[in-house]
Amino acid sequence: MDVARLSKQDWLTAALVALAKGGVSAVAVVPLAQQLGVTRGSFYWHFTDRTALLRDALQWWEQEGTIAVIDRVAAIADPRDKLRRLFLIAITEDPASGLEPALVAHADDPVVAPILQRVTERRVAFLAEAYAELGLPATRARQQAVVAYSAYVGWVQLRRATPDVLPEVVDDPEALAYLVDNLIGLTG
Amino acid sequence: MDVARLSKQDWLTAALVALAKGGVSAVAVVPLAQQLGVTRGSFYWHFTDRTALLRDALQWWEQEGTIAVIDRVAAIADPRDKLRRLFLIAITEDPASGLEPALVAHADDPVVAPILQRVTERRVAFLAEAYAELGLPATRARQQAVVAYSAYVGWVQLRRATPDVLPEVVDDPEALAYLVDNLIGLTG
DNA sequence: AGCGTTCCGTACACCCCTGCATGGTCAACC
DNA sequence: GGTTGACCATGCAGGGGTGTACGGAACGCT
Numbered sequence: 001m002d003v004a005r006l007s008k009q010d011w012l013t014a015a016l017v018a019l020a021k022g023g024v025s026a027v028a029v030v031p032l033a034q035q036l037g038v039t040r041g042s043f044y045w046h047f048t049d050r051t052a053l054l055r056d057a058l059q060w061w062e063q064e065g066t067i068a069v070i071d072r073v074a075a076i077a078d079p080r081d082k083l084r085r086l087f088l089i090a091i092t093e094d095p096a097s098g099l100e101p102a103l104v105a106h107a108d109d110p111v112v113a114p115i116l117q118r119v120t121e122r123r124v125a126f127l128a129e130a131y132a133e134l135g136l137p138a139t140r141a142r143q144q145a146v147v148a149y150s151a152y153v154g155w156v157q158l159r160r161a162t163p164d165v166l167p168e169v170v171d172d173p174e175a176l177a178y179l180v181d182n183l184i185g186l187t188g
Numbered sequence: 189m190d191v192a193r194l195s196k197q198d199w200l201t202a203a204l205v206a207l208a209k210g211g212v213s214a215v216a217v218v219p220l221a222q223q224l225g226v227t228r229g230s231f232y233w234h235f236t237d238r239t240a241l242l243r244d245a246l247q248w249w250e251q252e253g254t255i256a257v258i259d260r261v262a263a264i265a266d267p268r269d270k271l272r273r274l275f276l277i278a279i280t281e282d283p284a285s286g287l288e289p290a291l292v293a294h295a296d297d298p299v300v301a302p303i304l305q306r307v308t309e310r311r312v313a314f315l316a317e318a319y320a321e322l323g324l325p326a327t328r329a330r331q332q333a334v335v336a337y338s339a340y341v342g343w344v345q346l347r348r349a350t351p352d353v354l355p356e357v358v359d360d361p362e363a364l365a366y367l368v369d370n371l372i373g374l375t376g
Numbered sequence: 377a378g379c380g381t382t383c384c385g386t387a388c389a390c391c392c393c394t395g396c397a398t399g400g401t402c403a404a405c406c
Numbered sequence: 407g408g409t410t411g412a413c414c415a416t417g418c419a420g421g422g423g424t425g426t427a428c429g430g431a432a433c434g435c436t
Contacts, residue, residue: 005402005412005413005414006413006414021296022213022294022296023211023212023213023293023294024211025210025211025213028392028393028394029393029394029395030392030393030394031392031393038413038414038415039414039415039416040393040394040395040414040415040416041413041414041415041416042413042414042415043414044395044396045412045413045414046413049395050393050394050395098292098293098295101289101292101293101295101345102293103349104286104289104293104345104348104349105211105286105289105290105292105293105294106210106211106293107286107289107348107349107350108209108210116349116350117350117352117353120346120349120350120353121350121352121353124353143363143366143367144370146346146353147339147343147367147370147371149342149346150339150342150343150345150346151335151338151339151342152342153341153342153345153346154337154338154339154340154341154342154343154345155335155338155342157289157292157338157341157342157345158308158334158337158338158341160292160295161291161292161295161304161308162295162304162305162308162309164305164309165305165308165309165312165334175331178331179331179335182332182335183335193382193383193384193432193433194383194384216422216423216424217423217424217425218422218423218424219422219423226383226384226385227384227385227386228384228385228386228423228424228425229383229384229385229386230383230384230385231384232424232425232426233382233383233384234383237424237425238423238424238425
């Protein structure tokens with residue numbers, strides 16, 4: 001019959017979804033199990049611990065959600081196009097809606113903290129590199145990267161928290177271009 | 189003796205601190221009680237419910253953290269100065285560190301959602317009004333307000349999540365001015 | 377001193393989650 | 407067709423949180 005045994009990956013994606021929706025405390029074995037149609041027996045075969053699930057899920061997200069995206073645009077020669085393309089991907093795509101706010105909210109968590117640190121540092125460094133290629137001096141490029149990344153993070157937050165507040169921007173492609181240019185910070 | 193009976197406000201502030209640090213699920217009666225040095229008997233005299241505590245705390249935050257700040261700068265005549273002052277207050281002051289990320293992370297919560305909605309809408313409206321006073325047409329002012337508010341939200345997030353990534357900006361007053369001008373979005 | 381109100385401690389029943397140990401089921405493979 | 411290993415169910419002990427009922431201490435007022 002359609003018994004559909006689970007793989008480790010099924011638990012990881014389910015954990016990320018639960019994490020995005022309810023925070024770290026929502027990554028609980030029992031709710032995830034009955035959501036997947038199994039019991040805890042399945043979980044404790046795939047993972048040693050509840051912490052192991054959280055750690056593996058976040059590491060997988062770090063790989064897919066950060067490194068993979070950077071690889072997609074790193075080859076673009078023109079830094080302006082590179083930034084435009086990067087922000088477009090970051091704004092329009094949303095693999096696990098609301099994951100990053102949940103991670104930030106639990107920045108003190110010993111499992112979350114190092115991964116969040118690495119991801120942020122890597123993204124900011126990539127942005128700073130692009131701004132440096134654009135002609136900005138190193139210090140200024142770093143500052144601009146932090147500001148641009150802040151704007152991106154806040155945008156993701158707003159879209160998740162109060163989508164009713166910003167419909168006029170997401171639907172209008174011209175407004176979207178205006179937003180992206182503003183993110184790049186070179187509207188003048 | 190120094191028995192120090194508690195007031196309702198003590199519970200509210202403690203709830204906000206716990207909310208900022210651990211999310212909605214951290215607003216639990218037992219931990220808060222033993223943190224305040226009392227038992228649950230105290231709590232269930234002041235509040236009917238755990239939900240009532242969360243609701244009252246958020247409403248108090250809405251009053252103090254949003255309306256009060258807006259009132260402090262609304263009287264400034266020049267819109268440019270008004271925006272500058274507002275963002276400076278928003279960036280430097282931080283009453284309950286990490287509260288807003290925690291709220292966004294639990295945007296689906298039935299208690300959090302309406303308050304978060306109201307706060308966001310009010311802030312964006314205030315910003316849009318200022319940009320309109322600055323000369324932007326209504327639609328453009330609204331878009332600019334959303335972008336600027338996104339940048340602010342993201343900044344708060346970054347500072348809480350990974351303070352190591354952005355030390356060069358917060359310490360340098362010139363870089364801070366650059367950041368504020370960039371938030372205003374009128375650097376050109 | 378007496379009394380009512382305010383505030384808090386304590387005990388109880390209930391629910392949910394975590395680990396762990398153990399046993400069961402099904403597929404594959406020889 | 408019997409054995410092995412992957413996968414899952416179940417029962418138990420332990421811990422922690424929620425509400426509620428009740429009882430007690432402290433304070434103000436007369």
